[in-house]
Amino acid sequence: MIENWHTGIVTKIVDETHNTRRFWISIPDMDVFDFKPGQFVTLDLPIHEKKNKRWRSYSIASHPDGSNEIELVIVLLEGGAGTTYLFNEIKEGSELLLRGPLGVFVLPETLDTEIFLICTGTGIAPFRAMAKFLKLHSIPHKDIHLIFGCRYEKDLLYADEMRKLEAEFPGFHYIPTLSREEQWTGRKGYVHSIYEELLQDKRPANFYLCGWKAMIDEAKQRITAMGYDRKAIHQELYG
Numbered sequence: 001m002i003e004n005w006h007t008g009i010v011t012k013i014v015d016e017t018h019n020t021r022r023f024w025i026s027i028p029d030m031d032v033f034d035f036k037p038g039q040f041v042t043l044d045l046p047i048h049e050k051k052n053k054r055w056r057s058y059s060i061a062s063h064p065d066g067s068n069e070i071e072l073v074i075v076l077l078e079g080g081a082g083t084t085y086l087f088n089e090i091k092e093g094s095e096l097l098l099r100g101p102l103g104v105f106v107l108p109e110t111l112d113t114e115i116f117l118i119c120t121g122t123g124i125a126p127f128r129a130m131a132k133f134l135k136l137h138s139i140p141h142k143d144i145h146l147i148f149g150c151r152y153e154k155d156l157l158y159a160d161e162m163r164k165l166e167a168e169f170p171g172f173h174y175i176p177t178l179s180r181e182e183q184w185t186g187r188k189g190y191v192h193s194i195y196e197e198l199l200q201d202k203r204p205a206n207f208y209l210c211g212w213k214a215m216i217d218e219a220k221q222r223i224t225a226m227g228y229d230r231k232a233i234h235q236e237l238y239g
Contacts, residue, residue, distance in 0.1 A: 004099045005044065006030065010092055011069065016157055019076045020122065021087065022061070025096060026069040033068045035060060037129035038107065038208075038236070041070065041100030047081045056082035059210070059236065060101065061125035063133040073157060075122050105208070105236040107134075111141035113204040116195050118219055120149045123211030123238055124157050131162075135169040145173045145198065149191040149215065151180040191215065192222050202227055209235040 012024040027033050042057045062071035077083045090096065107115070107130055117127040127146055134141060150156055156176055166174040175194055177187035187194060199205060207223055209216045216235050223233055 005097050006099065008096045008098045010090055010094045010096060013090070013092055016073060017154055020155075020157060021074055021076075023072045023074060023086070023090070024069055025072065025098070026067075027098070028068070030068045032066055033064075033070055033101075035064055035070075035101030036106040037063055037133045038105040038126040039101035039103045040105075040126075040236075041072070041098045042102060043082075043086075044097040044099075045082055045085050047085050057102070059103075059105075059122075059125040059129075061128050063129045063136065073122050073125050103236070105210070105234060106130075107208075108206075111139065111144075113206050114142045115144045116198075116205055116207045117144065117146045118149075118191050118195060118207060118209050118211075118215075119147070120191070120211035120215050121155070121238070122157065123236070124148055126210055126236060127208070128158055128162075131165060131169070131172060135165065135172070141171060143171050143173065145175060145195070147191045147194050148174070148176045149211075150176065150178055153178060153181050153184055192218060195219075196222065196226065199226065205232065207233045209233065211238055213237055 006027045006029055008025040008027050010023055011026050014022045016022050040057050040059045042055050045054050045056060048054045058072045058074060060070050061073045074083055074086055076087050105126060119127055162174040166172055175187060177189055177191060177194060178184050179190055209219050216237060220233055224230060
């Protein structure tokens with residue numbers, strides 16, 4: 001419905017990595033853009049005649065702060081009509097048609113089990129929003145493990161910020177792992193071996209998966225093979 005759409009103004013653009021940009025968007029017709037960490041917005045981009053071919057959805061990378069501005073972090077996909085338009089045509093001051101917040105990929109109100117936030121690429125966006133919100137509001141929680149998989153160190157999004165958050169936020173563990181970086185002293189390989197290693201005792205846990213389909217499919221298979229119920233697995237699929 002047309003009333004669900006708002007005109008957003010791009011207030012700032014920053015290159016986060018070689019192929020990833022951060023876009024800040026304000027929504028002038030709203031005093032506060034209220035959302036839950038983990039939700040997303042849908043953009044209507046002028047890239048096709050059919051509506052459903054123009055819509056692109058992106059998780060909100062910022063946490064609710066009482067303003068009408070949000071942040072999106074977007075990777076340039078080779079041959080992707082939506083991201084090509086955003087990277088080539090959108091400048092500071094550009095308008096974007098958007099609607100939201102949308103989605104149910106959010107944390108429960110009571111965090112009474114350990115949480116594993118497992119992501120690849122820009123899938124870190126909703127988890128950044130969640131972690132910053134939990135710290136800001138001093139919400140009680142068990143251990144939170146953010147396991148972030150990339151190919152190379154240059155692909156790590158928000159790395160300095162996540163390390164700072166780990167240092168200042170008790171119970172928050174930031175575990176980046178790189179699959180192709182040779183000069184790297186941290187964890188190597190894929191995300192799956194990390195949560196399997198940490199959960200050898202099969203203690204209660206909830207899993208939030210965000211990223212590409214192959215990672216999510218494999219994680220669901222491995223987590224259920226470990227003996228966890230499918231109800232403990234929550235997912236947001238990219239691509």
